[in-house]
Amino acid sequence: MRRVIIVILGIAAVVIFCGPVTTFLYTGLGVSPYGALPVISLPAEPLPIPWFNNQEMTNTFLTTLIVDALLLLLVTFALRRARRGELIPGKNVIANMVEAIAEALSNFADSVAGKRGKAIYPLVATLFFLILLGNWFKLLPGAESVGLLETPHQLTIPGYAPRLISLGSFSFYTVDGTQEVPRAAELHPAAGEAGAAEGLCQSCQITPFVRGIATDLNFTLALALITMALVQVYGVRAQGGRYFQKFINIPALRRGPIGVIEFAAGFLEIISEISRIISFAFRLLGNIFAGTVLIFVISNLIPFFLPAGFYGLELFVGAIQAAVFALLAMIFINMATVGHGDGEHSPAAAH
Amino acid sequence: MDLAAARALGAGLAIGLGAIGPGIGIGLLTLGALQAMGRNPDVAGNILTNMILGVAFTEAIAIYALVVSLILMFVGI
Numbered sequence: 001m002r003r004v005i006i007v008i009l010g011i012a013a014v015v016i017f018c019g020p021v022t023t024f025l026y027t028g029l030g031v032s033p034y035g036a037l038p039v040i041s042l043p044a045e046p047l048p049i050p051w052f053n054n055q056e057m058t059n060t061f062l063t064t065l066i067v068d069a070l071l072l073l074l075v076t077f078a079l080r081r082a083r084r085g086e087l088i089p090g091k092n093v094i095a096n097m098v099e100a101i102a103e104a105l106s107n108f109a110d111s112v113a114g115k116r117g118k119a120i121y122p123l124v125a126t127l128f129f130l131i132l133l134g135n136w137f138k139l140l141p142g143a144e145s146v147g148l149l150e151t152p153h154q155l156t157i158p159g160y161a162p163r164l165i166s167l168g169s170f171s172f173y174t175v176d177g178t179q180e181v182p183r184a185a186e187l188h189p190a191a192g193e194a195g196a197a198e199g200l201c202q203s204c205q206i207t208p209f210v211r212g213i214a215t216d217l218n219f220t221l222a223l224a225l226i227t228m229a230l231v232q233v234y235g236v237r238a239q240g241g242r243y244f245q246k247f248i249n250i251p252a253l254r255r256g257p258i259g260v261i262e263f264a265a266g267f268l269e270i271i272s273e274i275s276r277i278i279s280f281a282f283r284l285l286g287n288i289f290a291g292t293v294l295i296f297v298i299s300n301l302i303p304f305f306l307p308a309g310f311y312g313l314e315l316f317v318g319a320i321q322a323a324v325f326a327l328l329a330m331i332f333i334n335m336a337t338v339g340h341g342d343g344e345h346s347p348a349a350a351h
Numbered sequence: 352m353d354l355a356a357a358r359a360l361g362a363g364l365a366i367g368l369g370a371i372g373p374g375i376g377i378g379l380l381t382l383g384a385l386q387a388m389g390r391n392p393d394v395a396g397n398i399l400t401n402m403i404l405g406v407a408f409t410e411a412i413a414i415y416a417l418v419v420s421l422i423l424m425f426v427g428i
Contacts, residue, residue, distance in 0.1 A: 041425075042421060042424075042425040043425075111396055112400055275411065278411075278414075278418075279407070279410070279411035279414050282414040282417060282418055283407070283410060283411070283414055286414055286417045286421075324403065324407070327400075327403055328403070328404070328407050331400060331403070331404055
């Protein structure tokens with residue numbers, strides 16, 4: 001218990017330390033701490049890859065690859081430790097955490113789905129860890145703030161004056177939030193070309209290299225489609241062809257007027273299945289994107305202390321959304337595997 | 352009112368009005384679930400599962416409003 005309190009006090013100390021440090025750093029370097037509002041863009045921004053013939057790759061895709069690699073490393077690490085037969089509460093905190101989360105998920109899968117829990121667990125745990133890591137990865141320093149200096153692609157996004165900052169031998173560019181530069185490049189395309197050739201834009205935005213993966217609809221929609229497709233697969237595996245009676249209930253037609261209503265309700269099931277894809281995708285996107293916008297706006301309005309608290313909130317929201325996605329996937333799979341409308345009760349539904 | 356102002360206003364109204372109903376709904380759902388858990392803690396796990404399911408369906412309505420609002424803000428019409 002004392003260790004928990006020490007950890008919480010440590011996090012609070014880091015938060016209080018991080019609150020003013022950027023402010024003093026920026027004023028010391030002669031840049032207003034009231035920085036430019038980062039670009040709020042729903043579609044992922046494309047980045048050119050220098051060693052691939054400048055083919056474009058979106059920044060969320062790049063982040064997804066990094067998160068995938070990180071996830072593989074983390075799990076391999078935890079697995080190797082478990083294979084070596086070390087005791088569960090070992091010295092390594094990260095491996096302990098992975099094991100604790102995995103065990104909690106496994107127990108929950110068993111309690112929801114009974115004997116099918118073992119079959120559902122791998123998918124649900126993968127979803128949980130991928131979304132959790134993706135949501136937390138965007139909270140690291142440098143994510144969504146370090147990037148490419150370039151002219152904004154859209155006319156509605158304001159551009160700011162670039163400013164060179166030197167820290168000893170290390171120097172980098174930032175944008176000066178107090179100096180908004182009207183766009184000249186669009187009016188004179190030739191001037192824009194010349195500016196690009198010089199390698200520095202006049203009216204700039206920062207396109208981040210790393211952006212939260214769940215702020216891209218491509219990622220969340222892909223996860224939603226995979227999950228709902230696998231729900232059908234699990235349903236067919238558990239019930240065989242009878243699973244499709246849920247959607248097109250021909251045997252019910254023989255039961256007279258009530259059966260016709262049941263047949264029509266089958267079509268509602270199809271619509272409900274499609275709406276689950278939409279709500280899966282947009283629930284994750286909406287929560288994480290809203291969190292990103294919240295942090296952008298708060299750190300633009302009040303760059304002291306307050307953003308640190310909102311980062312804490314985002315840690316919480318990221319974990320909750322990962323858990324909600326995983327739990328809903330588990331519940332939908334369980335609903336598909338348990339028979340529908342026959343009045344039969346599987347052992348899972350009994351407890 | 353020009354188009355940009357109308358779109359910003361519409362986006363704000365869409366999510367603002369659209370969040371009222373689901374907000375009340377999720378509050379009622381959680382109220383009911385917590386009361387049930389307090390009366391019968393043995394089935395808390397089962398109630399939690401059903402509560403999350405209900406909250407997810409209720410929240411979906413707010414998500415439709417969010418989609419409308421995002422389309423208004425970010426998709427060129």
